[in-house]
Amino acid sequence: MSWQMVLGFEVHVELATASKMFCGCPADHFGKPPNSQTCPVCLGLPGALPVPNAKAIEWCIKLGLALDCRVNLFSKFDRKNYFYPDLPKGYQISQYDLPFCHHGQVVLSNGKTIRITRVHMEEDTGKLQHATVDGKKVSLIDFNRSGVPLVEIVTEPDFDNTADAIEYLKEIHSLVRFLGISSADMEKGTMRLEANISVRPSGQTALPDYKVEVKNVNSFRFIKKAIEFEVARQIKLLESGTRPLQETRGFSESRGETVSQRTKEEAKDYRYFPEPDIPPFRFTQTQVGDWQKQLPLLPAGIRAELISRGILPAKAAQVASDPGRYHMFTKLTQSGFDTVKAVDIINNIPPDISNDLDKIIIWAKSKSATGTTNPAQLRVLAQKVIAANPKVITDIKSGKTQALFFLIGQMRREFPDLDVPSAQSLLKDLVG
Amino acid sequence: MTKSLSDLTIFAARTGLTSRAFSSFDLVTACLDRIKQLNPEFHAFLALNDSALTEAKAADLKISAGEDLPLLGVPIAVKDNFLTQGIVTTAASKVLDNYLPQYDATVVKKMKNAGAIVLGKTNMDAWAHGSSTETSDFGPTLNPWNSNYLPGGSSGGSASAVAAGMCPAAIGSETAGSIRQPAAWCGVTGFKPTYGRASRYGVIAMASSTDSPGPITKTVADARLLAGVLAGPDPLDATSSPRPAEEILAPGPDLKHLKIGLPASYLLPQMRSDVKQLILDAALQFEKLGATVTEISLLDPKYSIGVYTIIQRSEVSSNLARFDGIRYGHDRSAFGPEAKRRIMLGTFALSSGYYDRYYHKAEQVRTLVIRDFARAFTDVDLIIGPTSPGPALPVGASLNQPMFGEMEDILVEPSSIAGLTGINVPCGFVDSLPIGLQIIGPQFGEAVVLSAAAAYQNSTPWHEHVPVL
Numbered sequence A: 001m002s003w004q005m006v007l008g009f010e011v012h013v014e015l016a017t018a019s020k021m022f023c024g025c026p027a028d029h030f031g032k033p034p035n036s037q038t039c040p041v042c043l044g045l046p047g048a049l050p051v052p053n054a055k056a057i058e059w060c061i062k063l064g065l066a067l068d069c070r071v072n073l074f075s076k077f078d079r080k081n082y083f084y085p086d087l088p089k090g091y092q093i094s095q096y097d098l099p100f101c102h103h104g105q106v107v108l109s110n111g112k113t114i115r116i117t118r119v120h121m122e123e124d125t126g127k128l129q130h131a132t133v134d135g136k137k138v139s140l141i142d143f144n145r146s147g148v149p150l151v152e153i154v155t156e157p158d159f160d161n162t163a164d165a166i167e168y169l170k171e172i173h174s175l176v177r178f179l180g181i182s183s184a185d186m187e188k189g190t191m192r193l194e195a196n197i198s199v200r201p202s203g204q205t206a207l208p209d210y211k212v213e214v215k216n217v218n219s220f221r222f223i224k225k226a227i228e229f230e231v232a233r234q235i236k237l238l239e240s241g242t243r244p245l246q247e248t249r250g251f252s253e254s255r256g257e258t259v260s261q262r263t264k265e266e267a268k269d270y271r272y273f274p275e276p277d278i279p280p281f282r283f284t285q286t287q288v289g290d291w292q293k294q295l296p297l298l299p300a301g302i303r304a305e306l307i308s309r310g311i312l313p314a315k316a317a318q319v320a321s322d323p324g325r326y327h328m329f330t331k332l333t334q335s336g337f338d339t340v341k342a343v344d345i346i347n348n349i350p351p352d353i354s355n356d357l358d359k360i361i362i363w364a365k366s367k368s369a370t371g372t373t374n375p376a377q378l379r380v381l382a383q384k385v386i387a388a389n390p391k392v393i394t395d396i397k398s399g400k401t402q403a404l405f406f407l408i409g410q411m412r413r414e415f416p417d418l419d420v421p422s423a424q425s426l427l428k429d430l431v432g
Numbered sequence B: 001m002t003k004s005l006s007d008l009t010i011f012a013a014r015t016g017l018t019s020r021a022f023s024s025f026d027l028v029t030a031c032l033d034r035i036k037q038l039n040p041e042f043h044a045f046l047a048l049n050d051s052a053l054t055e056a057k058a059a060d061l062k063i064s065a066g067e068d069l070p071l072l073g074v075p076i077a078v079k080d081n082f083l084t085q086g087i088v089t090t091a092a093s094k095v096l097d098n099y100l101p102q103y104d105a106t107v108v109k110k111m112k113n114a115g116a117i118v119l120g121k122t123n124m125d126a127w128a129h130g131s132s133t134e135t136s137d138f139g140p141t142l143n144p145w146n147s148n149y150l151p152g153g154s155s156g157g158s159a160s161a162v163a164a165g166m167c168p169a170a171i172g173s174e175t176a177g178s179i180r181q182p183a184a185w186c187g188v189t190g191f192k193p194t195y196g197r198a199s200r201y202g203v204i205a206m207a208s209s210t211d212s213p214g215p216i217t218k219t220v221a222d223a224r225l226l227a228g229v230l231a232g233p234d235p236l237d238a239t240s241s242p243r244p245a246e247e248i249l250a251p252g253p254d255l256k257h258l259k260i261g262l263p264a265s266y267l268l269p270q271m272r273s274d275v276k277q278l279i280l281d282a283a284l285q286f287e288k289l290g291a292t293v294t295e296i297s298l299l300d301p302k303y304s305i306g307v308y309t310i311i312q313r314s315e316v317s318s319n320l321a322r323f324d325g326i327r328y329g330h331d332r333s334a335f336g337p338e339a340k341r342r343i344m345l346g347t348f349a350l351s352s353g354y355y356d357r358y359y360h361k362a363e364q365v366r367t368l369v370i371r372d373f374a375r376a377f378t379d380v381d382l383i384i385g386p387t388s389p390g391p392a393l394p395v396g397a398s399l400n401q402p403m404f405g406e407m408e409d410i411l412v413e414p415s416s417i418a419g420l421t422g423i424n425v426p427c428g429f430v431d432s433l434p435i436g437l438q439i440i441g442p443q444f445g446e447a448v449v450l451s452a453a454a455a456y457q458n459s460t461p462w463h464e465h466v467p468v469l
Ligand SMILES: [Zn+2]
Pocket: A020, A023, A024, A025, A037, A038, A039, A040, A041, A042, A043, A147
């Protein structure tokens, strides 16, 4: 029997707003001394009330718009009730039945559409640290992360292979970074991947009656490994006649295996209800339209633009994968490199200078001096050739335009891969 | 008992302070003396502010310097579910028996900014879960009119303290009757502003969607003054209204132009005829003052009991989840039986599969109650009725009665779940116990409610009666 994987994702992205979701504490918590960025609200002290961060909501909705979502003009927060020591209120403020955004899509390079179920806003939890203090094993709680704005992007179980999955995850990663709303750094946990994995017989359309959630995987490489491992594990179980357990599994990087963390045969009851401390939101079509207009040029648009200028899709994707790269690309084109050259340079930058735009430009120019053209150098060369051939210039001026090709030939001695049409127009300009 | 400065109203106290008839130090001393004398019996205060006298001296300096603030030098008691920085705040629960807040509730801060001195913290039903103050984990408060009777609740400590003259005024909080019902049972004025009019920041949450801070005072004039201080938008409370506090202080319309409705359904069948008569007398008094009083129909208040019970229990189960045994020094076994019962009921009502049947349905009925009032307020400006079905009940009445509060608050729950404003004013006595009249106004109709209540109070003697202690 042949099997087919059924895969969907929940991706969490921590927003890089100045303050937390419901209080004024700084949202940037990485590497700060424990509990140094807390207040009554994010500590969940008695009497403290949440006041929503308008910027975070705007960014969440912009991400939804970038994912082609519909926006709920009437939306609200809900309480998700559960007990965990890192959750100081005993509930997480999240969104249940009216997420800010829903019904979006991402179109992959192979034309396949991945449906986005929802994009909603919630708050992050604190962090537990297990330590030994005075010889005693204790769990310490750091609330710096408590209340940091978190966006969750949920897909339908639309993936049947890991290549599509990784392309999707990379797309989310770059989208978020192009929007400038998160560092999306998986090492630091500002982007977290969660895969829902199950397996069904090929050809079956109904979803399997179980799914395994694989959490806490912090790189694209590892999530690919985790999915592959998990699919193989499940197929093996199914072939031996056992239905895999509905459970949450982690990923052991050293063993390259998923490991069971907690089984949850029944759906957990979070007793959602509308957050009474925050009035519901009413957005207008105009407001949403304005946010849509404010979206920057995004990876899909950049790829389409580059492809239309003759760049190969794979190369275009590389330029559009990261806002830094794209920024360099635009700087290079502004410094005179044409699209093809700029793309070529971008995709071949030596790693030791990859962060320094000035060095890259110098490097790119030196590179073109030894083989590739650069408009400034081309101009110098053209002037040199014109000065050395006064008779040919007179011929051209008297109407013998073919004489222009003599000059082009001269230039080609120096620059063998010279772009003929651009040299031709340059010479015409200079000769007048 | 001889008259004391602590028997004064806020207005009288301010007059005496500004004319230097006495000092804030004298006033606070008088309050502390009265508390020392009566608190062992009535147990209205759970804690006193150790620095009240020091703060009084500071206020006296400001008064001498000519500073003029609405509450300068006036000691005010604060219900123990309002956080007070540096003064233990327990919400009358052993779970928080030594909790020292790191910040002041917004209304406490506003009160202090207006020059008031926090006198101490008053007893209440633990977590405000009740209408008797008998469920306090630290023992019940008693009614100054008769110590065999309950003061009502949950702001029973505040109402008892004001009625017994332990302080000029107090602040309480109402979720469904918790200001108006104890004010009725203790024969004082209790004012519930519109939901959102006064900030909930720093109030230990009970039912977030109805909690409203408000004053308990000896007169309507004091309630108006104090409410004007407590109200106003708060950037720390997303549910607080942006409307300015000054609206409360606006002069109300002439009573001659007022149409007042008396809902037939609020004169409950089981109600004593002498209680009903006092309400009809009050209606007559309004007519004498020039208002038109008509009988109106409102939804039977019994529906509000169901709505309130579901919503309140659900919100409680979530609001108390933060007391998870990890912080605050006690595990969850420190919760009293009433809190446990409410947590269980709320948890059940929100459980998957039951949400639609209970919480969702309750919200739908709540919308009907809101619409019912909106319809009524197209015909009348105010609604009057009894605050409570009868006078105070004897000590022990709430024991083993899980629905005690709901039955006693039946007449104030509808306006609470609709987020309206309302006031209790004393309107007579039965069996030597006070009876309260409630006046309900539409959302943000405080000025109309207060002016009508003041007109009624100024033409009746009931608020001048004080218990013999
Ligand atoms: Zn904070």
